[in-house]
Amino acid sequence: MKNLLMKIYRALYKAYGPRHWWPGETPFEVMVGAILTQNTSWKNVEKAIQKLKNKGFLSAEGIRQLRKSQLAPLIRSSGYYRIKADRLKAFVSFLFEEYNGDLKKMRRERMETLREKLLEVKGVGPETADSILLYGLKKPIFVVDAYTKRILSRHGIISEQASYGEIQDLFMNHLPPDERLFNEYHALLVHLGKTACRKIPRCDSCPLKEIKCLK
C-alpha cells in the first residue's frame, strides 16, 4: 500500500508541481480560512478574509472583541455567515480559554490531545480540525475530504462507504509522519479532484490514468 500511495503522490507531483497550499499570511489566517471554507468555494472565503484584514480584525484579539452581529456581515461572502460567525467566535473563545490566545502555546499541545479538544469546539468537524492542525500548526496529520474519497474509491483503494477515520488511517499507517508530505499530498488530491477527477471523470487527460482504476 505504501508503494501505491507514493506512486500516486509522485505522479501528481510530477504533473502539477507544488501547490503552495494553504494560502495565508499567518497561522491564524489559515485557521480562519479552515472554518470559513466549510460548504463554500475558496474564492468566497478569500473575500471574507480580505474584509477582515482591511478592517483590522484578522487576529484572535480582533475577532474576540467583535460581537457576533458585527462579525457576521464582515464574513457574509463566505455563505452561512451567521453560523460561521458563531463558529469563529467559538473557536477564538476556545483559543483564549485553553491557550490564552497564544498559538505557540497551542502548538506545544500533543497532537492527539489537541485534536480531541478541537473536535469539541462548536462547528469543528474532523476535516476542519485536521486542516487547523496540519496547515495552521504544521502537525503531521492527514486531511481527508470528498475529493480524497472519490479518487481513492474510483481506484478501488477504499470502499465508497469508507469513513473519514478509515481513509485517514490508510495514509497515516502507511506513510511516514511527515507534515510536508501530508501538506502537499492533500493539496495535490484537491487539485486532481477539481481538474480531472470531477463528477464525470476525465481519465484520458489524468496523471493517474496508468494507475489501476475501476471506473
Ligand code: SF4
Ligand atoms: S480522473 Fe480517472 S484516472 Fe484520474 S483519478 Fe479520477 S478515476 Fe482515476
